[in-house]
Amino acid sequence: MKRIMVSAERSYPVSIGCEWREEILPLIQGRARVAFVVSTSIRRHLASFAAPGILAHIFEIPDGELGKSATTLESLWESLGREGFTRSDIVVAIGGGATTDIAGFAAATWLRGIDWIAVPTTLAGMVDASVGGKTGMNSDFGKNLIGSFHSPSAVLIDLAWLTTLSDRDFAAGLAEVVKTGFIADEEILTNLAGKKIKDVRASLELTAELIARSLQVKSNVVSEDFKESFAREILNYGHTMGHAVELHSGFELRHGEAVAIGMIFIAELSVQLGIMSSELLALHRRILTDLGLPTTYAASAWPELFRLLALDKKSRGRALRFVALSAVGKTLRLEDVNEGDLKLAYERLSS
Template identity: 35%
Template sequence: MPKVEVILKGEFDSSYGIDVGDGVMDSLVPDLCSKKYGRTPVVICDENTRELFGLSLVEKLALENIDPLLLTVPAGENSKSLDVFASLLEAMLEAGITRQDVVIALGGGVVGDLSGYVAGSYMRGINFVQVPTTLLAQVDSSVGGKVAVNISGGKNYCGMFYQPKHVYSDISALRSLPEREILSGLGEVVKHGFIADRKFAEYLLDNADKVLALDKEVMSVVVSRCCEIKADIVSRDEKEGGLRRILNYGHTVGHAIETFFGYELAHGECVGHGMRVVARACNRAGMLSDSDLELHQDVMDRLSLATASLKVSSTDIMELMKRDKKVKDGSVVMVALDKLGHAVIEEDFPLEMIEAELGEMY
């Protein structure tokens, strides 16, 4: 099974491994039994992953005389809130959880972000392990240590960098997902090719049918390659001081769209729309060639990404973009493409190009 190493040797060695493959979740139980990451596991999941994976994990641990604490939050983006965050901390304190225990994030990006922030905050930090069960979480949010909750003014405004001890990305879990969740994850998948690996983008185009069918071998390649790309970037820029910002390609526009719709649209879906807008704006600005734009859009079309028409106000989207965390000295910092497979940070990107594309596309 593929294994990706995230090398983080700064002031402290925060390196960890990512196991990718069909059935890797089976190795979680013996690792927890060996107390590899901590004593009592605090398993945090949502209502869906509780039924699909959580109860089974608890039963398996009980057979090994381990009594985990199972905490369940409502499914959906609304659980990434300060209220839910506080309720989990209170439940852990009441159960007597200590710094020698370990948080297990069992679910998608919401559960992972929330659980990581809980683990990083509880008693000033206890170990946590990511067990991502959605495609988006496996290729993106479970890797890199960005954990957070939302506040009313915006997404991920309250959080920290806090790395997991290990990541178990089980390809078999993807078969439990509805089509919309798969497409949301694919939005983040194609992003990795667009910003860092043209050949990977071409691979996705050539294998689109197998990707959509969740072919085990192809998806192991897809997930591990995305993790490799992100691990390389994070290893060189753990706390988003420079290079790591290219991982936000499509996100500045995408987060604005997400906020505009009150988080009713999937994150990956919004990022997909953001990437389409930015790619066209880069082409309009003379940065991205016609042939590269065509390949960019062909990959997204073949994978049915961000193909629906949206009713948005370009004025409102532009205003929401100006609230983004990446605003610097009053200017919106944009991740742009100067060729497919290579992203650049633009602090003075012509935002009128973005507004023009929003007006034409939507």
């Protein structure tokens, strides 16, 4: 088992490759009440959980994005209130990123913030959502617009969860790992070179290594810039176009799949602007394709994507901005790119 410490508004351990049932016992000991917030498909895994001397409540919420709503939040507040949760009690979130986001937000708001532990069950949740302290929910105005920074007191990563994940979801989670490799850790790219998704899944050791390396980078970045000023922005590599593509697909594409397309876009643009070498662009294509991730998107989507990029720019109240790379591990900010250049880069990736 590997352990990484994250220092944000509080310092907390991330245990990678642990057995969550064992690891959690000392962390909840001494608490009168524990609220296990689990998504529907995960609930059955809790059937046999017992912690002597602790009153364990199980609060089930809908799977995925459906559960990340004001309705869920309200029902969690009601449950916590009904069971008399105090400041010395604790919330344990078990599920994908959507579940840990909303359960973390419930913990952030109950009594102005009680402790919570994240037990991510998807690869995306393990390498991204559970670490960094962002909690929140969706609303009619968009995803993740309502939320708060409230770090968990521990993150328990048990690789056994991953066995039931589809190849598609596993690959989508790996897209963020690949992103982290490009922005900060070449070793990740070396580890993934020539690997197909089945090769990665076949090795728990490799999976644990990739998760640990990714989280080390995220932890370093978040520790330096908890509330997202500049340093944290590098984690958005591939995300500017990625978000537009994700929205355009009506969320048919997984977040990680959209980010894979977004990385190819920014790499194409960077080569075109003379910032990146064509070899590095080719490496992007090779690694993502080998993992079965998409690297192309419909040519006809450009006008709508450009509109979405402009909308994003407006809602953030600043110029359209990309995180780009000049080499592996060397990030820079790209602003004021003209529409013609954006369109040309898109033409190179679209089909």
